[in-house]
Amino acid sequence: xxxxxxxxxxxxxxxxxxxxxxxxxxxxxxxxxxxxxxxxxxxxxxxxxxxxxxxxxxxxxxxxxxxxxxxxxxxxxxxxxxxxxxxxxxxxxxxxxxxxxxxxxxxxxxxxxxxxxxxxxxxxxxxxxxxxxxxxxxxxxxxxxxxxxxxxxxxxxx
Numbered sequence: 001x002x003x004x005x006x007x008x009x010x011x012x013x014x015x016x017x018x019x020x021x022x023x024x025x026x027x028x029x030x031x032x033x034x035x036x037x038x039x040x041x042x043x044x045x046x047x048x049x050x051x052x053x054x055x056x057x058x059x060x061x062x063x064x065x066x067x068x069x070x071x072x073x074x075x076x077x078x079x080x081x082x083x084x085x086x087x088x089x090x091x092x093x094x095x096x097x098x099x100x101x102x103x104x105x106x107x108x109x110x111x112x113x114x115x116x117x118x119x120x121x122x123x124x125x126x127x128x129x130x131x132x133x134x135x136x137x138x139x140x141x142x143x144x145x146x147x148x149x150x151x152x153x154x155x156x157x158x
Contacts, residue, residue: 006071009059010084090116
């Protein structure tokens with residue numbers, strides 16, 4: 001079975017719950033934030049499955065160095081104080097993420113934080129979103145919608 005990598009940009013200190021949520025979808029989660037994470041958090045979660053990798057840096061730069069992504073996980077971010085101000089689901093950064101997506105497809109698990117240009121709204125629609133060489137649509141099963149406010153999207157080459 002192929003090693004599956006999830007990318008969580010602008011994660012802040014949101015580590016424990018994503019490890020639990022993503023355990024059936026990824027073998028490794030790359031947590032990324034521009035601010036340093038507490039050393040205790042890193043030490044506690046470096047070896048539990050899925051494996052956690054912590055990178056301090058700007059997600060726009062980190063994305064070019066992490067390799068292939070199978071799952072994009074993104075939630076609880078904003079443009080306001082304390083938020084990243086990075087529009088992960090916008091027309092500038094989103095295509096860069098999809099450039100490193102597994103060419104066979106993958107998943108996006110998100111609450112739609114910091115979306116721009118109506119991308120998230122189109123992703124949620126019945127027809128989904130076809131853009132940047134990909135077709136993105138909601139999966140039938142949504143196990144995290146009620147408890148976590150997260151939607152799962154299938155990402156397939158168009």
